[in-house]
Amino acid sequence: MRMLKSLALAISCFTRLPVPKMDWDSDNMRFMLAWFPFVGLIVGAFVALWWFIAEALGFGMVLKAAGVALVPLAVTGGFHLDGFADVIDALASNAEPDRKREILKDSHIGAFAAMGVAAYVLAYFAIATELPTGWRVAALLACLHVMSRCGSAFASTLFFGNGTSGMLTSFRDSADVRMTVAAVVVVFVVFGICAIVIGPLCGALMVLCEAVLLVWLNWFAQRNFGGMSGDVAGFFLQTCELVLLACIVIGAKVVGL
Numbered sequence: 001m002r003m004l005k006s007l008a009l010a011i012s013c014f015t016r017l018p019v020p021k022m023d024w025d026s027d028n029m030r031f032m033l034a035w036f037p038f039v040g041l042i043v044g045a046f047v048a049l050w051w052f053i054a055e056a057l058g059f060g061m062v063l064k065a066a067g068v069a070l071v072p073l074a075v076t077g078g079f080h081l082d083g084f085a086d087v088i089d090a091l092a093s094n095a096e097p098d099r100k101r102e103i104l105k106d107s108h109i110g111a112f113a114a115m116g117v118a119a120y121v122l123a124y125f126a127i128a129t130e131l132p133t134g135w136r137v138a139a140l141l142a143c144l145h146v147m148s149r150c151g152s153a154f155a156s157t158l159f160f161g162n163g164t165s166g167m168l169t170s171f172r173d174s175a176d177v178r179m180t181v182a183a184v185v186v187v188f189v190v191f192g193i194c195a196i197v198i199g200p201l202c203g204a205l206m207v208l209c210e211a212v213l214l215v216w217l218n219w220f221a222q223r224n225f226g227g228m229s230g231d232v233a234g235f236f237l238q239t240c241e242l243v244l245l246a247c248i249v250i251g252a253k254v255v256g257l
Contacts, residue, residue: 002030007038010039034179037150040145041146062129089103089106132252146188147207153180154185156171157175159228202247209244
């Protein structure tokens with residue numbers, strides 16, 4: 001029952017999908033991060049469904065790519081893109097880590113964040129226009145959203161926090177660390193293998209690039225913010241998804257899909 005309550009909390013927190021209301025206590029939050037990849041599977045399923053519908057109706061590549069870029073935002077409500085925007089604002093300040101952490105807490109959006117989000121969505125859309133057709137693309141897009149959340153949950157659980165209070169701190173303090181890490185690693189391996197089977201070069205690039213991004217994230221978070229926070233986790237997730245999308249396109253261009 002506790003696992004199901006954690007699942008409901010994860011879906012209610014990270015998506016806009018309706019679920020039964022649960023108490024936000026440490027007991028119910030214990031496995032929230034462990035369920036985070038499942039949230040990615042839900043998002044990926046919506047993206048894959050859009051891809052199948054768009055191809056069945058004969059939509060052009062521009063419209064298909066727009067769906068690939070916007071469907072995740074519709075499902076999540078832009079939850080992680082908000083963190084991406086906050087980090088862009090903080091980085092643009094070129095301030096010390098303490099000041100950057102203060103900027104992360106500011107609910108207002110700055111000019112640099114607005115430009116960063118616009119550039120991100122445009123880049124995501126542009127890369128998506130280069131995707132080939134076929135069911136393999138839909139399957140890889142679904143894997144993409146699971147794998148990115150595996151990395152985000154792994155970093156959020158194990159990497160050093162920045163010492164400030166916030167949503168991520170609550171998740172970390174309540175999490176069953178051993179269970180969470182084991183779950184996200186197993187899910188990442190399974191979906192990484194699935195991606196490699198679907199498209200050998202695409203999948204291999206996705207696994208390799210996410211591993212490199214995780215190493216970079218640990219350095220990036222410590223250098224700029226003194227450790228992980230919810231905003232930094234969201235920034236990583238969005239960056240990872242952009243890179244993994246590019247991996248699918250590059251692999252498809254090189255060897256086909």
